[in-house]
Amino acid sequence: MHLLEIKNLHANVDGHEILKGINLILNPGEVHSIMGPNGSGKSTLAQVLSRHPAYEVTDGEVLYNGKDLLAMKPEEAACEGVFLAFQYPVEIPGISNTYFLRSALNAIRKYRGEDEMDAMDFLPMFREKLKLLEMDDKLMNRSVNEGFSGGEKKRNEILQMAILQPKLAILDETDSGLDIDALRIVANGVNALRGPERAMLVVTHYQRLLNYIVPDFVHVLVDGRIVRSGGKELALELEEKGYGWIEAEAQPTSA
Amino acid sequence: MSTSVDTFRDLAQQDYKWGFVTDIEHEQVPKGLNEDIVRTISAKKNEPAFMLEWRLKAFRHWMSLEKAQAEPKWANIKYAPIDYQDIVYYSAPKQKKQLNSLDELDPEILRTYEKLGIPLAEQKMLAGVAVDAVFDSVSVATTFKEKLAELGVIFCSFSEALQKYPELVQKYLGTVVPYTDNFFASLNSAVFSDGSFVYVPKGVRCPMELSTYFRINAAETGQFERTLIVADEGAYVSYLEGCTAPIRDENQLHAAVVELIALDNAQIKYSTVQNWYPGDKQGRGGIYNFVTKRGNCKGVNSKISWTQVETGSAITWKYPSCILQGDNSIGEFYSVALANNYQQADTGTKMIHLGKNTSSTIVSKGISAGHGQNTYRGQVKIQKNATGARNYTQCDSLLIGDKCGAHTFPYIEVKNSTARMEHEASTSKIGEDQLFYLQQRGLKAEDAVSMIVNGFCKQVFRELPMEFAVEAQKLLSVSLEGSVG
Numbered sequence: 001m002h003l004l005e006i007k008n009l010h011a012n013v014d015g016h017e018i019l020k021g022i023n024l025i026l027n028p029g030e031v032h033s034i035m036g037p038n039g040s041g042k043s044t045l046a047q048v049l050s051r052h053p054a055y056e057v058t059d060g061e062v063l064y065n066g067k068d069l070l071a072m073k074p075e076e077a078a079c080e081g082v083f084l085a086f087q088y089p090v091e092i093p094g095i096s097n098t099y100f101l102r103s104a105l106n107a108i109r110k111y112r113g114e115d116e117m118d119a120m121d122f123l124p125m126f127r128e129k130l131k132l133l134e135m136d137d138k139l140m141n142r143s144v145n146e147g148f149s150g151g152e153k154k155r156n157e158i159l160q161m162a163i164l165q166p167k168l169a170i171l172d173e174t175d176s177g178l179d180i181d182a183l184r185i186v187a188n189g190v191n192a193l194r195g196p197e198r199a200m201l202v203v204t205h206y207q208r209l210l211n212y213i214v215p216d217f218v219h220v221l222v223d224g225r226i227v228r229s230g231g232k233e234l235a236l237e238l239e240e241k242g243y244g245w246i247e248a249e250a251q252p253t254s255a
Numbered sequence: 256m257s258t259s260v261d262t263f264r265d266l267a268q269q270d271y272k273w274g275f276v277t278d279i280e281h282e283q284v285p286k287g288l289n290e291d292i293v294r295t296i297s298a299k300k301n302e303p304a305f306m307l308e309w310r311l312k313a314f315r316h317w318m319s320l321e322k323a324q325a326e327p328k329w330a331n332i333k334y335a336p337i338d339y340q341d342i343v344y345y346s347a348p349k350q351k352k353q354l355n356s357l358d359e360l361d362p363e364i365l366r367t368y369e370k371l372g373i374p375l376a377e378q379k380m381l382a383g384v385a386v387d388a389v390f391d392s393v394s395v396a397t398t399f400k401e402k403l404a405e406l407g408v409i410f411c412s413f414s415e416a417l418q419k420y421p422e423l424v425q426k427y428l429g430t431v432v433p434y435t436d437n438f439f440a441s442l443n444s445a446v447f448s449d450g451s452f453v454y455v456p457k458g459v460r461c462p463m464e465l466s467t468y469f470r471i472n473a474a475e476t477g478q479f480e481r482t483l484i485v486a487d488e489g490a491y492v493s494y495l496e497g498c499t500a501p502i503r504d505e506n507q508l509h510a511a512v513v514e515l516i517a518l519d520n521a522q523i524k525y526s527t528v529q530n531w532y533p534g535d536k537q538g539r540g541g542i543y544n545f546v547t548k549r550g551n552c553k554g555v556n557s558k559i560s561w562t563q564v565e566t567g568s569a570i571t572w573k574y575p576s577c578i579l580q581g582d583n584s585i586g587e588f589y590s591v592a593l594a595n596n597y598q599q600a601d602t603g604t605k606m607i608h609l610g611k612n613t614s615s616t617i618v619s620k621g622i623s624a625g626h627g628q629n630t631y632r633g634q635v636k637i638q639k640n641a642t643g644a645r646n647y648t649q650c651d652s653l654l655i656g657d658k659c660g661a662h663t664f665p666y667i668e669v670k671n672s673t674a675r676m677e678h679e680a681s682t683s684k685i686g687e688d689q690l691f692y693l694q695q696r697g698l699k700a701e702d703a704v705s706m707i708v709n710g711f712c713k714q715v716f717r718e719l720p721m722e723f724a725v726e727a728q729k730l731l732s733v734s735l736e737g738s739v740g
Binding site for chain 2: 053054073074075078079083086089093095101104107108143160164
């Protein structure tokens with residue numbers, strides 16, 4: 001069974017159609033990259049899959065582990081193993097990173113019928129993951145994303161992913177706003193989480209990230225449709241030629 | 256400790272769960288208020304003459320205010336006129352004789368405490384809390400008095416204090432909140448039935464948190480509590496007050512007065528978790544809570560700190576204040592006020608700086624949900640001689656939904672040019688993005704809201720004694736249930 005099967009997905013936001021018939025299949029263990037110019041619908045796809053309520057699905061279906069993903073609330077999708085690394089992580093003042101993450105992990109464990117994890121078991125695991133992302137221990141007790149730099153916020157997203165161990169990880173422009181060192185650290189964190197059980201959907205604007213997180217497949221999204229799919233070399237071709245030629249090629253089909 | 260776990264489990268039920276009426280015999284005076292009623296109350300309690308005189312003066316003053324229609328109308332709250340002649344001013348559970356131990360207590364009352372999660376007995380000892388439980392208007396049990404007595408700490412009901420320590424009561428009663436202070440304080444002074452009295456002698460640090468649980472129970476009985484806390488030179492005391500009340504259709508009036516007095520180098524910490532019945536989802540019923548709380552930092556280097564978590568009552572009218580009379584004295588006010596459904600809260604503080612180098616801190620967190628209206632009203636006054644005074648005010652409002660309101664009325668009056676004043680204010684709305692972020696990590700919408708709100712209130716919660724802080728968080732979550740679709 002496929003992990004994720006997107007069929008003819010159409011979605012609106014504020015009455016505007018952004019996704020115009022996406023078809024995509026992800027199997028466990030695969031890393032797919034979605035690339036495309038600004039406004040092509042990359043982030044919308046990420047948000048729809050993680051069940052953001054502002055997006056209205058008008059057509060199509062999405063099967064996740066054989067279940068109807070579009071019927072799930074955001075927290076159900078999360079508990080079923082869908083994780084979104086946000087492009088713009090929000091701040092939660094007054095709630096420590098540790099408390100937040102343990103609450104999230106326990107909500108997921110509870111959903112799966114597992115015992116909740118107490119602080120004694122949680123903290124060593126948390127510290128280990130902090131090391132993986134070369135993050136300071138001090139971040140444990142700071143409020144979620146409050147006063148974090150752009151790079152720290154993105155690392156914090158991957159830290160959460162490392163702790164929550166999703167089956168499907170969606171990374172929405174995780175590279176934006178990162179300097180080259182932070183990019184390497186984030187990519188190392190992501191690569192450490194690659195495995196035969198887990199699929200990843202890496203949404204990015206630039207090829208740069210894909211030097212570090214090498215995808216198995218690359219899809220180019222233009223105007224709400226996937227217009228071309230290929231291997232990792234497609235990303236290089238895009239880097240060289242830009243999106244213009246693909247957009248031009250895509251034109252006749254959409255006309 | 257399992258008791259508190261059970262309490263919290265019970266708290267997790269959606270509707271106001273403390274809506275039961277205990278069936279015990281009540282001794283009541285007839286409805287209405289006149290001089291005879293005041294005399295009856297005083298006589299029933301076998302009070303010393305000065306007390307009756309004071310009550311009568313208060314009553315006459317209140318009558319003049321009532322005649323002049325001087326019930327305060329400036330607060331941002333709306334309610335139907337209160338018929339003060341339609342209220343029973345005194346009710347006491349009938350007791351045949353003096354009790355020697357808790358075992359002799361009416362089992363009905365004990366069961367009520369259990370339902371409330373208030374273990375009167377040994378459990379509290381473990382938690383380090385002494386309880387003077389007020390059941391309706393008369394204190395029926397007091398614990399740990401002996402241990403406190405060893406240190407000379409007096410912690411008893413107001414009635415008992417009047418019998419045993421009349422000179423102490425007479426010395427301090429009305430010195431911070433005179434009977435002429437305001438309409439509701441005058442009313443309270445005339446008819447107060449009971450309350451708590453605390454005296455901590457010179458140099459004594461009270462070793463346990465003192466705690467009183469109030470409970471309104473008899474139908475149509477207004478509750479008029481009076482609390483007086485005196486910390487003598489160099490003394491320290493932390494006092495906790497927590498309340499619940501049963502469901503009832505008619506509105507119930509509550510007009511309490513609390514007076515705190517801190518002498519040289521003394522400290523008083525007063526914490527409240529208030530969870531009286533707020534009315535139903537349509538705004539029917541609920542407690543009218545008109546409270547006058549004020550502390551006087553009378554001595555040098557003294558400190559009074561108010562912390563309140565106000566989640567209940569249909570109407571809250573409450574401004575715990577500090578008079579900073581002693582040089583270098585410190586006043587603090589930390590508040591969380593929640594108005595959900597049709598609740599109205601008009602609450603805040605007054606910091607009156609009289610002494611030199613006095614400082615005050617105000618942190619107010621208002622949460623509005625449903626059709627709730629939440630008002631912060633604060634006054635900071637720096638008098639002419641208060642050289643080097645400082646105030647920091649932070650006033651934050653959080654809105655949940657689009658039918659509620661948050662209002663802020665800060666009054667600042669400075670008569671000394673050396674004063675340093677800081678005021679910060681913010682209003683925010685729980686955003687879809689914040690909620691989605693937490694839900695995307697696996698938390699249910701309600702848990703997500705509760706987490707955001709608790710984060711918002713953290714500055715205040717950390718001022719509460721530990722066990723109260725946990726309770727307050729749970730209470731807030733329960734009070735907010737159903738506020739997010």
